[in-house]
Amino acid sequence: MxxxxxxxxxxxxxxxxxxxxxxxxxxxxxxxxxxxxxxxxxxxxxxxxxxxxxxxxxxxxxxxxxxxxxxxxxxxxxxxxxQGRRDDPHGQLRISAPLLFCHMHMAMLAAQFRARHPGVVLDVQADDRQVDLVDEGFDVVIRVNPPDTHGLVGRCFMEDWLTLVATPAIAARAAGEVPAVILSSQKTQGHWTVQSNAGGRQIAGSVVLKLPSYVLVRTAVLEGAGAAALPHSLVDGDLRRGKLLNMGTVEGSATQIWVLHTARRLTSPKVRAFVDFVSNRFRTPE
CATH class of the missing domain: 1.10.10.10 (Winged helix-like DNA-binding domain superfamily/Winged helix DNA-binding domain)
Incomplete structure (x- = not known):
């Protein structure tokens, strides 16, 4: 041929x-x-x-x-x-990552990676769907709780979970029913089951607002619209500054975030460099 x-x-x-x-x-x-x-x-x-x-x-x-x-x-x-260029990352690196991860981390990661490897040009696409690496020409994907990694290899580099949060004024009403802000894609539910230092409990919620992204839900919660279950990494700073209160960890919400690439026998220097960089940057213990 x-x-x-x-x-x-x-x-x-x-x-x-x-x-x-x-x-x-x-x-x-x-x-x-x-x-x-x-x-x-x-x-x-x-x-x-x-x-x-x-x-x-x-x-x-x-x-x-x-x-x-x-x-x-x-x-x-x-x-x-x-040709002896195996340790010299270069060329275009196409990455697909979820929208929330892009908003929170990708600009910083891309700038720092580019500073370390100036021969690599990053092309990042924000997309929550499961792209096909081969058919769509991506080198690397970031996926949350990937259901199937057949044909792909990589590493879990970050763990997260959903934390029920609200402003102090809203959280004080947790003994009764609290207004709830949820994602537009979520089914309306009547309560959250959470775990805290005091043990497990259910907190009743009445949906008052549906928004299309976690970023918008967080903003609405900060404005006092209601309580919401949000990725802990997204609200960690708000909790430390006292803008929001932690009402408990949502039961069954453990999340793993993976960096994945195709399982070729030879992994390109640019892909290997990015996987190593992301894994070291977040340093999730194995």
Whole structure:
């Protein structure tokens, strides 16, 4: 199999057509078309269905694209290792992380990592969905309580939990029913079960406000709108300054935050450097 033809096939597949791939790479459409046809002849299967203005991968084309991206990455990393650049992180590092983590930590992490590794350009996307690293071209993802790490490896670098918090005035009403602020995505509930130094108890809540993010919920709680269960890391400073009171840890809310990447045999220097940096920065004991 011609490696250059395989690279051009991946280029065409990524950009959805020969014209778009040519514009993005500077390679001629004739060369890309010739390499694509040659690869099909070599394999004896049709890899794309060609329309007047569009190009669609066949089942065989999708299978080859899924496997060849990883193969080409390994070839590139092997070349770097042979050339003695394995310990020199460089190039673009694409990262997907949850919106709240980005708001709280990513700007600081990115700036500090960039200062340590100036050869790496970080491209961070804030997204709460489960992105596909290979299909969408990400090098690293940050995930909260990942349900399945099949095909991925990495480290748990941070642990968190939900703490029920409120202003002192709202917390003083905990013996009765308190106004509750919750996420828009949450189901309305009648109470929280919390654990504190005094033991376990239930605190009744009546929903008065639904907001789309923890950042907005925290702001509303600080303004006295009601009580809310928020990530402890988000309200730790408010608790220490006395702006909010800790009403207890929400039962069953333990959270692990992982940094993950594909389980390739050769891990690129930039990925390895970022995983090590994040893990050391938070220093969660194993």
């Amino acid at each position: 011609d490696l250059l033809a395989l690279k051009d096939f991946v280029l065409v597949a990524q950009h959805g057509g020969i014209g778009a791939a040519s514009r993005a790479s500077g390679r001629s459409k004739a060369t890309l078309s010739r390499h694509l046809a040659g690869l099909e002849d070599d394999l004896g299967v049709r890899l794309v269905e060609r329309g007047a203005n569009t190009l669609r991968l066949t089942d065989e084309g999708r299978a080859l694209h899924a496997r060849s991206r990883e193969l080409l990455l390994e070839f590139a990393e092997l070349r770097e290792a042979i």
